[in-house]
Amino acid sequence: MKFTYEAYARLIRTIREAGYEMMDYHSFHNAKKCCILRHDVDMDLGAAVDFAEFEADLEGGPVKATYFILISSGLYNPYSKECAENLKRIVRAGHEIGLHFDEKRYMDEEDFDSGRLLECVIHESALLSDMIGKRVRCVSMHRPSKRFLEENIHFEGIVNSYSKKFFKEFKYMSDSRMRWREDAERIIAEGKEQKLHILTHPIWYAHSEKNLRDVLQAYIYAAIPERYALVKDNFTNLQEVISLEDFI
Ligand SMILES: [Zn+2]
Incomplete structure (x- = not known):
């Protein structure tokens, strides 16, 4: 499968044609054949917004997905004005925010402590809920440790998308590192699985296909004008000292 918007739209069409209903982490029991769409936003919230609005606008009707947002990342700040607006746009497009x-923000794998982890997840969920003005009801782990997966932790009132349920009862497929580990399109089209759990990363998708290196290079290069604009907003007469052209 190509990493383009067009190919993604085709994937959604295949899911629908194979008889799956698009459900979320809370409602999946209501469908005989269901598909949960999940997106992890590891780096680029702007790409996530574009994707969210694209999903809302799909031919055949909008799809609802869950967008998982990091609040501990150094790559975007969900509490900033721009990111807060982007989160609102994702919600307005009909999606859920998780x-x-x-976990590495708090502990190394050798110091793994499920009680502490539980507290930290509850704390971050409350912070994110406050930011979006809506209760956060699900969590996904960013690069989970083996220990975390083994523990199958239950968070009171928050669905753990890495719990055994969503891995054992569901057919889980992911495009991590811009690579599907199996032929997702074929598996979906065959329709043999009753429950699908599909993780995609909006940053990989564009109108024309790029490879992994190009996507990451463009993302890193884009940081220069973004950082310049931010410094300009916070430093009077920056252009008298240095201009954006000096970096290009
Ligand atoms: Zn992640």
């Missing part, structure tokens, strides 16, 4: 949680 917490993407990075």
